[in-house]
Amino acid sequence: MANVTLRNVRKTYPGGFEAIKGVNVDVADGQFCVLVGPSGCGKSTLLRMVAGLETVSGGEIDIGGRVVNQVEPADRDIAMVFQNYALYPHMSVFNNMAYGLRNRGMKEAEVKTRVDEAARVLELTPMLERKPRQLSGGQRQRVAMGRAIVRQPKVFLFDEPLSNLDAKLRIAMRVEIRKLQRRLSTTSIYVTHDQLEAMTLADILVVMNGGQVEQFGNPLAIYEKPATTFVASFIGAPPMNLMSMRADEIKSQIGNSGDAGILGIRPEDFVITDQTPAGGVALPLTVEAIERVGAETFIYGSRKQDEQRIAANPGELPPGEVIVRIPGSEAPPIGQKIRVAAVRAKLHLFSDDGRTRIEA
C-alpha cells in the first residue's frame, strides 16, 4: 500500500526531444489514477518512468515515501500489465505467474498458494498448465493481470491493457479490473487513450497533452468544468462544440464573461426550441445529417446562413457545424431549418487561446 507522487517529473531524450515537460501528480493510497490523452502525449512514457523502464531526466518519482528514480524496476515493488501482455510464450500460465515470485526466492509452497489464489480470482484455474498461445485474448489478458496480482505489489501499472480486445470484451474486462482493484485496494496507475475507459475507471483522472498535464481531478468534475478547450474536446463523446466569437458578441449576449473568446456547448446540452433562454444562446441550424443509435439521435447541423444575412441576430452564433444530441429516435428531416438553444449554466467559456477557462 502506497501513494505515488510525481514532483516536476521531466523526460528529455538524447536527441533533445522533450517528452515530459514537468508533471506533478499525486495519487493517494488505494486510488485508481488514469492517465488519458491522445497518442504521443507522453502518458505511456510517464507510466514507464514510474515502472523504472525509462530513466528520469528531472524531478522525483516517489512511491510510498521513497524516491525511486535510481531504483531497478524489480525493486520498486510495482507490477505492470502490458498492452500486448508480454506473457512468456514458452511458459505455462502457472509459470508465467510464478516467474517473478521465484526470481525473488520465494518458497515453492508459497508460490503455489499465491498463484492458485490469483487463478481462482481470475477464473484461470482450469488453464494453469496451458501455454499462452492456447488461450483466447481475454484469457491472456487475465493471465497478465494474474502475473501482476500474485506479487501483491504496492502499485499496479496498466499500459493500455484492454486495447487489444474486441469492444464487448473490453467493457467486460473494464468492469472486472475496477472490481478487482476495489477489492485489493492497491494504488493503480492506468494509461489509456480511450476517454470512456478513463471516465469509468478513474478515481482521479489526469488529462495529458504534449507532455504536460492539462487537468487532473475527479473525472466528473473534469467533465463538468474542463479547464482548457483541449480537455473540453477530449473528454466527452461526441466532443463539445467549440465556437470562437468576438468578445463584444459574448458580452452582449451572456453578460459578464471576462475576455472570453471561445464558447463551448456539449451536444447533449442543446434542446430544440424556438425560445432563447435568458443569458443562454440560440442557434438556427440547417439539418445536414442524422445518426440514430436507438436511445439517442445525433443531429449534424450547419449554421451557414443565407448570404445576405451575414450579421448574426442577437444571441445567434457565427457560421460553422454543430452536433446536437437529443434523446429518442425522433428527428427533423434532413434539410429542415431548426433552432436549438442552451441555458446559461451549460455554457463553457474559454480564453482566445483555449488555455484558460473563464468562470463568469
Next chain:
Amino acid sequence: MQKQAIFQAKLLPYALVAPQLAIVLIFFYWPAAQAVIQSFLLQDAFGLSTSFIWFDNYIELFQDPAYYEAIVRTFFFSFAIAVSSLSFALLLAVMADKPLRGSMLYRTLLIWPYAVAPPVVGVLWIFMLHPSLGVLSRYLRGMGVDWNPLLDGDQAAALIILAAAWKQISYNFLFFLAGLQAIPKSVFEAAAIDGARPMRRFWTVTFPLLSPTIFFLLVVNIVYAFFDTFGIIDTMTRGGPGTSTVTLVYKVYTDGLLGGNLGSSAAQSVILMVMVIVLTGIQFRFVERKVTY
C-alpha cells in the same frame, strides 16, 4: 535498427562477444592479413629466406597463361553448372508446385542430395563414368563415344560439370519451389482469365515474378561452383588430365601444397578474396532476397 529495451552492463557484453571475436581474429583476420603480406614476399622452397618483392607475385601470375586458363575455366564451369542445374531444377519445381497428389513425397525425394558431400559426389560419378569399369561408360561406348575422361580433358570437364550440377539440383529446387509458392495463386488465375495458356503463363507471369529468385540462385550457384567444387575435382580428376580441370581454388591448393610456391598461392588467395568480396557485394546489394521466399 536498434532495440529500445536494453540492459545496462559494462563488462558483460564484452565477455559475451569475446569467444567469437577471439576466433575471428585468430583464425580469420590474422591468416587473411598473412596471405596479403605473403603475396608480396618471395620465399624459397625451404622457407629459409624471404624477400619483399612488391607485386612480382601478381605480375608473374598474370603473365602465366595457366592462370588465365584457370580463370576462364572457373567462370566457364560456374556458368555451365549454374545454367544446367538451375534450368533442370526450375522444371522440377514448376511441376512440383502443381497441386499433385504426393507433392510432399516428391519434395523429400528431390532435396536429399543437398546432404551429399562434394568428395562423395565425385566418387559416385567417377565410379559410374569410369572409363574401364563405369556402368554408364559401357552404354556410351556402345553408342560409339570414345569415352575416357581420365585422358580427355573436355570429357573430364564435362564430368565435373555434370556431377557438380547434379549436387546443386536439390538446393535450387527447394528455393524455386519456395519462390513459386510465394507467388499468390490469384495472379495465375487472373492470367488464366485473361486468356493466357499454361506455357504463355509461365513465360509472362511465373518467370518474371520468379526473377529475384533466379538472380539470387545464380549468385549462390556461382559461389558454389567457385568453392565447393574443390571436393568434387579432388576426388574425380585431381585437376587432370594435365590441368584441364584446375579451377582457381584448386590452383591455390596445389601451388601452395605441392609446388611449395607460397607467395604465388597467397597472391592467388588475395585475388580470390577480392572476387568473394565482389560476389558477396552483389548478393547484398542487388538481390532483393525478401522476394525469394
Next chain:
Amino acid sequence: MVEEEGFRRYVAHAILWIGIAIVAFPVYIAIVASTQDNALIANGQMSLLPGGHFFEVYYQTIFVGTSGSTREPVGNMMLNSLVMALLIAVGKIAISIISAYAIVYFRFPFRMPIFWIIFITLMLPVEVRIYPTYKIVADLHMLDSYAGLALPLIASATATLLFRQFFMTVPDELLEASRIDGAGPLRFFWDTLLPLSRTNMAALFVILFILGWNQYLWPLLITTRDDMQTIQVGIRKMITTTDALTEWPVVMATAVLAMLPPVFVVVAMQRLFVRGLVETEK
C-alpha cells in the same frame, strides 16, 4: 485450375519421377556396388542388381577398412566426422547466440565495429586463407586434433546475423516484464531468450551439422594421421592408389556410410532443414 486436370497432370508426375530417378541413380549404383565382389566390378562386369556381399563388405568397411591403401576402419573415420560436425554445429550456435545477444541487448563502446568484424568474415571463406590458417593451427599445435578440426571453423557471421534478426523480432515488453519480475541479463537470456530461440537453434543445427559433416578441404589439410581422418578425407585416400588396386565395394560402402547421417537428418527433420536453409540465406 481446369487445365491442371488430366493429361498435364500425368506429364507433371512423369517429369518428377524422371527427376527423382536422375537424382537417385548414382546413389543406387553405389549401394549396388557396395554389395558386390570387387573382381566383378574391376572387370567392368558389374551387375545393376544388388549382390550378395552386403554384410561382409560393410563389416570390413566399418571395422577393418581397406586392405590396401589406408587400412583405417571407416567406423573410426565416422566417429571423427561426427565429433567434428557436432563441435562445429554446437560451437557455432553457442558463440553466435551469445554475441548476437550482446550486440542486440546491450549498448557498449565498439558495439558496431565488433558487429562488422564478425560480419565481414562472410567474405573470408577458408579457401582464401588456406595456408596461413594452416600455419597458425600448426603453431598452436592443433594439427591432428579435434580442436584443430573444429575451432577455426566455429565463427559464424551467418548464425550471428540470424540470431540478431530473430532477437530484433522479440517484443521489447518481454525484457521489460522480465526486469519487473526481477530477472537480470543472464537470467533473461537463460529463462526467456534461449527457450524462445529453440526452433531457430534446431533449424540452424540441422544445417550446420550437415555442413560440418561434409567439410573437406580443411580436414584434408590438417589431418596427417590416418586415425584422425574424417570420412570425407578417408574416401579420397581410398582411391589414390592405381585403379586396379582400388577396392570399389569398400569405397562405395564408405560413400554410402558418408551420406547416411546427413541424408537421414535432411529426410527426418525436413521441416527444420528447409527452414534452416532458407533462414541462413537471408
